[in-house]
Amino acid sequence: MSDKSQKVIGPISATGTVGLDQILEGGLSANRLYLIEGDPGAGKTTLALCYLIDGAKKGETGLYVTLSETKEEINAVAESHGWSLDPIHIVELVATESSLTPDSQYMMYHPSETELGETTKSVLDVVERVKPRRVVFDSLSELRLLAQNPLRYRRQILALKQFFAGRNCTVLFLDDRSSDSSDLQVRSIAHGVLTLEQLAPEYGAERRRLRVAKMRGRSYRGGYHDFRIIRGGLEVYPRLVASEHHAEFDRGQVQSGVKPLDDLLGGGLDRGTSTLILGPAGSGKSSVAIQYAVAAAERGENAVLFAFDESLGTLLGRTKALGIDLEGQMKLGRIKVQQVDPAEMAPGEFVQEVRNHVEARNCRVVIIDSLNGYINAMPEERFLTIQLHEMLTYLAQKGVTTLMVVAQHGLVGSTMQSPVDVSYLADSVILTRYFELNGRVKKAISVVKKRSGHHEETIRELAIEHGGIRVGAPLENLRGILTGVPTFERSAQSRSDE
Numbered sequence: 001m002s003d004k005s006q007k008v009i010g011p012i013s014a015t016g017t018v019g020l021d022q023i024l025e026g027g028l029s030a031n032r033l034y035l036i037e038g039d040p041g042a043g044k045t046t047l048a049l050c051y052l053i054d055g056a057k058k059g060e061t062g063l064y065v066t067l068s069e070t071k072e073e074i075n076a077v078a079e080s081h082g083w084s085l086d087p088i089h090i091v092e093l094v095a096t097e098s099s100l101t102p103d104s105q106y107m108m109y110h111p112s113e114t115e116l117g118e119t120t121k122s123v124l125d126v127v128e129r130v131k132p133r134r135v136v137f138d139s140l141s142e143l144r145l146l147a148q149n150p151l152r153y154r155r156q157i158l159a160l161k162q163f164f165a166g167r168n169c170t171v172l173f174l175d176d177r178s179s180d181s182s183d184l185q186v187r188s189i190a191h192g193v194l195t196l197e198q199l200a201p202e203y204g205a206e207r208r209r210l211r212v213a214k215m216r217g218r219s220y221r222g223g224y225h226d227f228r229i230i231r232g233g234l235e236v237y238p239r240l241v242a243s244e245h246h247a248e249f250d251r252g253q254v255q256s257g258v259k260p261l262d263d264l265l266g267g268g269l270d271r272g273t274s275t276l277i278l279g280p281a282g283s284g285k286s287s288v289a290i291q292y293a294v295a296a297a298e299r300g301e302n303a304v305l306f307a308f309d310e311s312l313g314t315l316l317g318r319t320k321a322l323g324i325d326l327e328g329q330m331k332l333g334r335i336k337v338q339q340v341d342p343a344e345m346a347p348g349e350f351v352q353e354v355r356n357h358v359e360a361r362n363c364r365v366v367i368i369d370s371l372n373g374y375i376n377a378m379p380e381e382r383f384l385t386i387q388l389h390e391m392l393t394y395l396a397q398k399g400v401t402t403l404m405v406v407a408q409h410g411l412v413g414s415t416m417q418s419p420v421d422v423s424y425l426a427d428s429v430i431l432t433r434y435f436e437l438n439g440r441v442k443k444a445i446s447v448v449k450k451r452s453g454h455h456e457e458t459i460r461e462l463a464i465e466h467g468g469i470r471v472g473a474p475l476e477n478l479r480g481i482l483t484g485v486p487t488f489e490r491s492a493q494s495r496s497d498e
Contacts, residue, residue: 010217013134013170016054017047018069019236023212023221028192030170032216033161035186037175038196043208043229044174045069045198046112047079048136049085050233051172055134056087063132065123067093081232089130093119093142120145120156124163126216135164138174140186154185161189163427191216197224204343210236226348237348240355242393249399254365260471261288264447266454269428271364273452274392274402276423279432281407283443284464286310287322289367289403291469294324296365297334303365304336304349304357308373309407312337323467336361343378347383350374351391358398366395370405371422389425396427427451432462435481444481445471 012373014027021027028034033040036044052062064085066074071090078085120143127135137160147153157173164171171184183201187193193214199207209224220472253268262268269275269292277285293303309314317338319326329335336357340350368374375384395402408418423429429449434441445462447455457475478486 007024011081014054015047016050017101017234017236019227020047020210020234021223022213022238023236023405025219025221028170029218031165031168032170033164033173033189034192034194035173035175035190036194036196037177039198040176042196042198043210043227043234044072044196045138045227046081047194048138049074049078049081049083052088052134052136053083053085060132060133061135062088063127063130064088064132064136064138065092065093065126066090067119068139088130089126090364091123091126093122119143120160127164127167127169131167132169135169135171136174137171140173140175141178150185150299151355154189157186157189157443184488187214190214190497192218209346210448211346219223226346228346228349229263235349237346237352237408239348240351240387240390240394241370242390242397245394246397247399254296254401256288256291256469257298258291258469258471260447260460260473263459263467263469264445264456264460265430266450266456267427269324269401269403270400271401272396273402273427274396274425275428275430276426277403277405277430277432278408278418278423279406280434283432283434284445284462284469285407285432286369287319287324287464288432288445288462289328289369289405290319292323292401293335293365293367294319294329297329297332300334301364302334302336302357302361303329303367304338304354304361305355305361305367305369306338306340307369308340308376309343309370312339321466322464322469324469336363339353340373347387353388354391354395357458358395358400364400366400366402368404371409372407379471385422385425388422392425412449423449428455431482433482433484435478435486437483437486438477444475446482 011030012027013030014021015024048064052064064074069092071092074090075085123137125264143156144153147156160171162303173190175186192212194210195213197209197211199209203397204217207226209226211224212220212222219242221238223239225233225236225239233242249272252271254271255262255268262267277289278294279285284380290305293305295313296303320393326335326337330337338353352365370390374388392402404422406418406422426448427450431448433444433446436442436446443464444459444461446459456474458476459478460474461472463470465470475481477488479489
């Protein structure tokens with residue numbers, strides 16, 4: 001079932017991972033069998049241990065059955081996360097020297113030296129003795145090899161399913177997908193299937209994502225969801241669905257504190273809208289965006305700046321030279337500057353960071369500087385557009401004013417190109433340009449789009465200087481400013497005077 005499936009009420013078994021429980025709308029249906037599949041290193045063992053530890057905290061007995069790793073190896077994984085597995089029963093079906101002694105706690109069999117029936121019988125004996133509520137079976141690869149043929153393998157899985165169902169057990173079967181093809185046998189039998197993936201980009205850290213491939217009788221959030229393995233478990237970032245986040249907010253405009261700039265925008269930026277600031281490198285895009293954030297902070301509102309391209313030290317030094325009190329507002333806690341390394345952060349994690357600032361800190365202004373860095377975090381451009389649209393819709397419904405900076409390729413004239421065309425997503429578009437006049441390179445600013453109201457159609461001179469941002473009067477006697485090489489044009493009044 002997908003997001004719109006009908007909900008079925010029943011006992012829920014939380015996974016111990018907040019983001020995953022949100023995707024599953026509370027957790028797993030209790031007393032059912034689930035398949036957790038993924039290549040080695042995808043995070044299956046960490047997810048399973050999180051589930052058992054969460055159960056132990058609630059007083060539910062947990063059992064971890066391993067055919068591939070020793071108890072010592074499982075404990076080492078737990079220690080790396082700061083966990084103790086003392087409350088959890090671990091049964092290892094791997095032959096060791098200690099398993100030959102009569103003092104061994106459980107009987108152990110090596111998969112290559114015993115029949116499948118004997119192996120499963122040893123597990124069932126332990127279940128009868130321990131009476132667990134949560135069971136993890138790691139992994140199915142050994143059972144598949146012992147079964148020798150698909151029919152016997154399916155019958156054994158069905159027998160295990162019936163056995164556990166009659167004893168109020170929620171069971172996770174882990175599968176490392178070592179077989180040549182997907183294990184459709186278990187997929188068809190399991191009540192639910194979670195698929196974990198590990199992706200290796202050409203540059204940067206590996207990225208992980210998960211998907212609910214199947215869940216009987218329950219609604220869930222479909223699609224892929226990014227996640228990370230951190231100390232303490234998994235950090236899952238549920239895919240954002242903007243339609244779920246409608247909120248009432250006060251309509252009005254956000255001023256920059258620079259009156260000519262606000263006049264250019266018809267009085268300011270409307271709340272709940274997004275603005276794209278386009279221009280070549282160094283043309284003042286970031287300074288204009290930061291001016292809005294500082295002005296909002298001076299009014300007592302919170303703002304956040306996601307810096308993909310510029311270091312914090314450089315940013316603070318530049319704003320200080322301009323007389324913009326970014327550092328002071330940061331010390332007051334009204335502005336948060338978060339540096340983002342696109343090679344280390346998955347797109348879903350970035351969206352979650354934005355949500356955290358909006359929902360936890362009540363940020364009213366969000367700046368993304370720049371979308372060029374955001375693009376580098378995405379595997380393909382078309383996915384950027386879809387995800388960016390969802391995030392901008394979410395921010396708009398929360399009444400947040402969003403400013404996005406895009407550095408165009410080239411410096412002047414018709415050579416200007418954007419790395420990605422997202423102008424149709426933005427409610428307003430501000431254009432900055434260089435132009436040459438009297439042997440000097442100057443900057444110009446104009447508004448080419450504003451969906452939510454009136455704006456000036458003029459082009460004004462923009463100066464980034466000590467003391468802040470200065471926006472001059474309309475450049476009425478120049479033609480071809482956007483080409484970079486304007487020419488003087490006499491006004492109608494001048495021609496009539498002649």
